[in-house]
Amino acid sequence: MSSASWDDLVAAALLGTERRTPPVAPRPGQDTPSALLDAAALSTVRRRAGLRPAPARPGPDRAPEDPRPALPMAAHSRLALLLADRSAPGRGGSRSAPDLAELLPQWLALANHHGYRVPDALLPALLDAARARTDLRAEALTLGGPRALWLALLNPDWKFALRGAAGRASASLPEPPEATAPPDEEQRLWEEGLFAERVSLLAAARHRDPAAGLALLGGTWSTERAEDRLMFLDSLRDDLSPSDEPFLEQALSDRSRNVRATAAELLSALPGSALAARMAERTRSCVSLTTDGPTAEGPTDDGATDGGRTTDGLVSDERTAAVRTPRIAVRPPDECDSGMQRDGIVPKPPSGRGERSWWLGQLVEATPLDRWTEWFGGRGPAVIVALPVADGWQADLHAALCRAAVRQRSAEWCRALLGTPAVAPVTAGDAAPAAWRDPAKLLAALPSRERAEWVAEFIASHGLSDAFRLLGVCAVPWAEPLGRAVVDALDIARDAGSYPWSFSGIMGLAERCLDPAQADRLEALTAIPDEREGAAPGAGGYWAEAFQRLVGTLRLREAMRAELDPT
Incomplete structure (x- = not known):
């Protein structure tokens, strides 16, 4: 009976027996896929029957040290509140209350900017949050540091944390994010890893050594599927250099039209x-x-006259x-x-x-x-x-x-x-x-300042209706001319009596991107205005709630900043 683990059998089945040799020995005359299926059937029966008593396995090694400073107490409490709110979606509350889930990415970025480490007790909740939201993962893993990787080795639910650097999943101890795996282990992961792991590995290798990353891709290029070749090729974009030209020129003859088009696009960027x-x-x-x-x-009738006088003079010169x-x-x-x-x-x-x-x-x-x-x-x-x-x-x-x-x-x-x-x-x-x-x-x-000034003038001329995508490319927090233009445009829309729902996307951006210093100026807009003739019924009340939420969010962001930077 095979003693292979269930996870090993599943991994071999998902990757295919041609890419990973199953941990089973075929019987005489039996092919490898059949042996894998037989072992999986036996393992299924064992799993359903229960676990037989066995000697305890060695416990995990001690968690690695993290020398970074601990969070201040107020920031510790704030992170606990943000993570608890994330785990309770859909609960009731005032429409004017800030959305804490939308503030979590900013909090993580600020904490990493100051070089803090996450409290050990909050690591599981932080990893759960990053598992549920891919937009949190980079900042969450930076804040979690080596202890987050150590925990991820012990819980399959957090295996996403092990894909950011080659070899973490198989290392006895997790490595710092900037560390790399030994060449043999990196090659093994490249040849046998899941697609997401391979993409992450290629990006990390390219960032560290563009030539080595390209050599990794070139070694298996001819055996990759067309859709995988396309994704791998696109991942070269960030660290593109003239040394990539010979490989890209070769890709111009690829049998996939999409691969050829991407190679041509990358070459034209050089x-x-x-x-x-x-x-x-x-x-x-x-x-x-x-x-x-x-x-x-230009002239359409040479020699035209005006009242008997030729127009060949100055007019002709023009x-x-x-x-x-x-x-x-x-x-x-x-x-x-x-x-x-x-x-x-x-x-x-x-x-x-x-x-x-x-x-x-x-x-x-x-x-x-x-x-x-x-x-x-x-x-x-x-x-x-x-x-x-x-x-x-x-x-x-x-x-x-x-x-x-x-x-x-x-x-x-x-x-x-x-x-x-x-x-x-x-x-x-x-x-x-x-x-x-x-x-x-x-x-x-x-440049970010010029970007903000251009968009501010655009909003002043045309309002907010066509500004959403433009605001999305501006640096956060918005520079003063841009923040002022957005607030002025929202004030104009409020005075016009239209419903704030039409501007919900802009309001959401403003909550995350306005400089918190704008809160005092917005305070005057939180009162319910008198309804003007022709205004949408009840619009004033909805605007007041929207501005209350905006002001509350800005003040909360300012409090978060102060808690992380007590000086």
Whole structure:
């Protein structure tokens, strides 16, 4: 009878006998999968029959020391309250009470900023919280430190904590988060681990040593499934470097179209890559700067007269200047040849999109942005973006430039393409000429202060209706001009008598992102206002509750900060 553990049998079954040798010995003439199933059947009977008395196994080794300072008493109590509230969802309470579950991520980040360790008694609750919410895991494991990993080795419910670094699951003692496993153990986990473990391992290896991480991936690349190759390739994005180019060039010939497209995208993010040079050469053949030919402002009837007097003088000079205004001429590709397809150009456009404009957009977004200044006589991004584009190609060209600016993280180009915040807001479904812009993505490449100022001006000009995604890319806490603009816009919406439900997303962001110093200013808005004529019935009361909750949350965030930083 096999003495293999149930967990070992399940692991072998999930991974497959080709990837992990089962801990069973087949009988003569029996294949390995059948032996595994027989052992699982016997183990099932044993588990159902109960546990036979046996000598006690050795207890776990002593938990490792954590030299970090303990939490102050007030912060200790606050964490216990936050974790207890998380474990009791759906309980009653005032609508104006702060949502403690939404404050837990901020509390963890603040505690880690100050370098504290979690109290031992709260470790199980903290691991339970991180198990339930993936957004808490990184900060929770940092706060938990080596003792969190030690506990995770003893409870399968917390095995997620062991996936952050190679080899933790099999180490006799957990290692600090920055430690790494021995090479043999890392290789074993890469070859036999679960997919989530392998992705985490690859990310950690790449962050530590990009070349070693790439070698790990290259060793099994040809045997990976297409969907796994795609995910692994995408994980190279954060630590991408020119040394990755040979591997990515090889991936351009992958049998999966999605893998080829991702490899091409990554290569185009390396301005010095051979693919970027090939794309630039193709783009150069499609665009040019010209002053030839009439524009819409040019003359339509040479030699026109006005009351018997010719208009050839000054007026004619103005017309000539208009005719000679530089503009961008566009001639999109006539075909998508095999070379373009190998470099990641998708030949078939989406429904409703023309083939040639589809090919042009893909070429432009993969072209290094500094080539445009070179081609257009040293002109900078702002001047190039302002140039007229002939024959109605402006939306297609600028849309592709936006994608290139985001992909290449060019603040100068993103700034030029964003333009002024006073421009009317646009959405993805707009048919307006400016609909090619995605301000949220372009803003992400700008410095945080500039980002906040741009969004503040946008809100002052257009209100909050189109600002949710823009606010989501701004640094927390919001800088003063942005916080003030949000509060002013909420005050305007309240005075207009509309229901606050339309702004629930903005209010939720404000609770987490407003500077707590805004609480005093908001205090005046917590009173129930007199109902104005034409206002929605009861809106004033709902607004008062919403502002009470916002003020209460801001004061609570300030108290949390003070408890973690008593000085």
